[in-house]
Amino acid sequence: MYSTFHIQFGEGSLCLKSSIVKTQDGIHIYVGGGEKAHIGTTVISQPRPSLKGDGRTSCTTSVFNILGHKDDEIAIPIAEEICKYFNETTVVTAGIHIGQATAQDIEQLKWYGTQITILIIRAINEEQKHFML
Secondary structure (H helix, E strand, C coil), rough: CCEEEEEEEEHHHHHHEEEEEEECEEEEEEEEEECCCCEEEEEEEEEEEECCCCCCCEEEEEEEEECCCCHHHHHHHHHHHHHHHHHEEEEEEEECCCCCHHHHHHHHHHHHHHHHHHHHHHHHHHHHHHHHH
């Protein structure tokens, strides 16, 4: 069994759009946006106990970037946060293209990434409540 969600955050050419598939033992997320959605990076985060020994969940993350792409700057934080929150393997594939992006555009997209992460967590939690009823 799995659930699928679609969430977006932002506006105009900086809008991030995501598709989320929550399976019984893992989460897959695609984040695209800008002028050309594509596949620029794939990140996989696997949960593990924190190396600090404090009982918290941490993760080990592997990244595969397509040559010349920097979509991992948005994908890594999303994958790691969701992996740790749900204690489940999380894969994020991302592709966001903004022609002639400024440093301000990139910082805005990173912030949008943090915001869409919050929305994804809320959506998965809400769906899990329905399955528990």
